[in-house]
Amino acid sequence: MREGLLSGGRQKKCGLMTKAEIIAQTLRVMKLNDEPDYHTIAVAELQRKLPESMEIKTCEDFRHLNVECCDTCHNFYPHYEMRVIQLPDGSPAWVCDSVEWAVYPERVTG
Numbered sequence: 001m002r003e004g005l006l007s008g009g010r011q012k013k014c015g016l017m018t019k020a021e022i023i024a025q026t027l028r029v030m031k032l033n034d035e036p037d038y039h040t041i042a043v044a045e046l047q048r049k050l051p052e053s054m055e056i057k058t059c060e061d062f063r064h065l066n067v068e069c070c071d072t073c074h075n076f077y078p079h080y081e082m083r084v085i086q087l088p089d090g091s092p093a094w095v096c097d098s099v100e101w102a103v104y105p106e107r108v109t110g
Helices: 019-029 038-049 059-065 071-075 097-103
Strands: 002-005 011-014 083-086 092-095
Antiparallel strands (some): 002 011
């Protein structure tokens, strides 16, 4: 698995990842609220959103689009702000708003 950088120079696994890898990585980098149930809520939401039994592309796979990832999506509320999109080839990708809009510009709102 390739290594990349999140904002602030922190390391992040990048590229194709499994559901379990995405959940583990997300929990390591997100700024968890001090509420005891917040971790459980985040894990449940990620479990619900992410597809099973396949490798999932991540924002790092779209660096060639020269898009700066959304700090809020990645680090504060990824379980709500990140999303799985279906790419034109049918494969899934776990991406922030900036990358989704680069892949599908017609989805930009406002």
